[in-house]
Amino acid sequence: MSEMENPHQLMQFLQQFEKMYNLVRVVDPLAKRVISITGCSAEMIEDSICYEFWEKNSHCANCVSMRAANENDTFVKIEYNRDKIFMVMATPVILSGRTYIVEMLKDVSETGIVPDLKGKSVEEINQIIESLNQAAITDELTQVYNRRFINEKLPIDLYAVVLNGSVLSAILIDIDDFKQINDTYGHSMGDRVLQKVAGILKNNIQRKGDWVARYGGDEFLVVLPDADLKNARKIAERIRQQVEQETFELRGGTVSTTISCGVSSANPEDGSSAVDFFDRLDQKLYQGKHSGKNSISS
Template sequence: MGSKKDGLVKLLNGIKFLEKRYEVMRIVDPTKNKVLSYNDDGVVETDLSCHHFWAKDKACDNCVSMKAYKENDVFIKLEYCNDKVYMATAIPVVIKDITVVVELLKDVTRNMIVVNQEDGEVEIDVHDIINNTNKLLLKDHLTGVFNRRYIDERLQVDMINNTINKETLSLIMADIDFFKKVNDTYGHLAGDYILKEVAKILDGCIRSGKDWVARYGGEEFLVCLPNTKKDIATKIAERMRTKIQDKDFKYEGQNINITTSFGVYSIVSDNDSNLESLINFADKNLYKAKQSGRNQVISSD
């Protein structure tokens, strides 16, 4: 029990830097619908149910924390409560072989625009907007992989898990070589096609349900590999590079040859690291790969 308490304390300390971004940060056990805390006796359930915040007398039908718990992945939803719209992020975290869920609740009411005309010509229910937005919140609309928002939310927690479990976390930054030339030569629709196909290749080279791929911006992608040492991450990046190099990309009857440069950075458990520095190290290795002739993998730890 004491070791679980230590893990919970580390987790609570690890997410303190998010305090200014969220109205509520809490740790819950979705299997019991309880908010967790700790005292001298160890980790304890509080008297507060997790659905109390939403002014409900039973667990939410669309409980995002239970979904995160069951699927071991990060999920986000929008919830309407007391004339406010909240973005709820649920992040599963393993502490000493026991899974809990970090919930981050942010008031996004001011960021929502709802149109409601009394004449009946246009009637938009805020709940419909929320349901549709929930489906789109985490995905890049073009490539279908995760988006920058997902990076900001999920990578923070993977780093916390890495510290608590004393594992190695590896990042891969990938950039399509001479992508501007593709757009200039074949058109932007061809460029969109290349982005989607490259995303499929990257996603096909990782472990489903554990690793993840996100579009970082433009023609850059970020791949996160929890509990993966540098040599393995480098091999994965090399596999990605080879598959892209060898693929016969065809768009409207035209063959397009594509290569990609990769930067790999791996970090062992480290309380002092932050999201920006971790990405920066991987990006520096990507820059070295491009400066050294492109279509190669540069890694470090």
Template sequence: MEINLKGFQKLLSQLTSFDKMYEQVRFVDPVKKEVLMVKHKNQEELVTVLEPCFGIWGKGEVCKNCISMRAYNENDTVIKIETSSDEIIMVTAIPVKIEDRMVVVELLKNVTKSMILGDRELTESLEIKRLLDQANIAAVTDELTQIYNKRYIIERLPVDMLKSHLENQPISLLMADIDHFKKVNDTYGHLAGDFILKEVAGILGKNTRQGVDWIARFGGEEFMVCLTNTDKEKARAIADRMRKAIEDTVFSYNGEKIKLTSSFGLSTLTSEEMIDYETLIHCSDKKLYEAKKTGRNKVVG
């Protein structure tokens, strides 16, 4: 999409009061993960850059707890502390509309020398980095299963869908559900149910490509698996492998032997198609519903 320089300049003129407060002002497209324009402190003009927005942090990967994606989705201002290799940065993300385009303004302030947590000043940057990294990971992690949570789905799935579209690659989405999970809780107790959820999450994780695919807990006993660059045939084979692994596992809990099955719904989006992430989830969920209504322990899609 062509950049409307006048629109950005007009917005920037309204932010002149921030010049001395922030080291950088960035205009970001959080879905494409691109910095569109940037203005450094005391710099007169905006500079067009078109570079990955996560590059500034020096981690070589998309942020797991993306502040700008959250601001974009919630249409609200969000503040976050982030770390680069040697600095601690406070980021304020503000969603704005320039003509018909929604972007996020990021205000970046270096707070390395002024971090105070509670009643003590933190001067050890490595300790601060560790605490902040832990907090960012925790924000998108399901506490029980230690896989991603629903917030991560909302922030990551639209990005992967767009990336697949731009790279002319398919993307497949699995929705998985443990069959008759209520019976496990009623028979063996809720702690046993928690144990089963963690074990199933582990089985799903073992059948995905690390660093390429990802899994998340959608809610209750329902899981989501995102398979990037994966067509329907391959995705169905992966889902069936997961299903069989769950069926073949004897789960041992407090001396009890528990056997389970699971159902899967599958939807694949080709590069020619473009729908929103909620529609893709709905399509996979409908297929899951069909699998459960037609006998369970199967993959539909």
């Protein structure tokens, strides 16, 4: 990561790329704002939102700038707007002790980097690019979001809690005795259980902004913006009951299982980082698992 003492140094840094890319901009990855660099200051440009360039109404699910910030490295993705395909390279820089992202956008429409686009309509091209970007943040087995999406999305949702004076709740879910299912019935049955549980989770989050992701192994995370702890517990209980009543079948074999849930909420006064908030959820889940399983702890 490059470290700049002042905006003048950052300007000199950006000028190196003027001939290499069609557009170079500086972005605050959490606020999703484009930064204006002057000779003595770095300020957000009022009403300049990074995703407006892509003609979208909300931030990208596969946000390359959040990934660059989280992993302190440079990453590349493909995006599309105004009949052009862009390669976006995002690299973190430190300016006055704070992390920003330099986004370098290069028009690669005629390079063939994304094949089979000739003769496609704007809608078809958008769908192809969106499919490529969605694949990067989707768990292949369960078709819910993956761990990478959690790392990129949860900090943004928690930032919105502080910015908007709202609330957010989340449910961390663990399948009870999942190792025993794998050991007794085989990994194919274990995969079947994961897929069905993921389907139950998706069916119980219908509001815009709610999302579910596979954290890893047999753990899932459900995030509920604008939901308080009471409503989150209701959703968790509904999910718990549905999993308990479900029968999982594979090649004539059947198995049943239960889940344990940890539930927690964040409000503007918390000021919790994504790591702190997830730790609270994990502690609640741990309490539930050690109080008899098939339970909800909040």
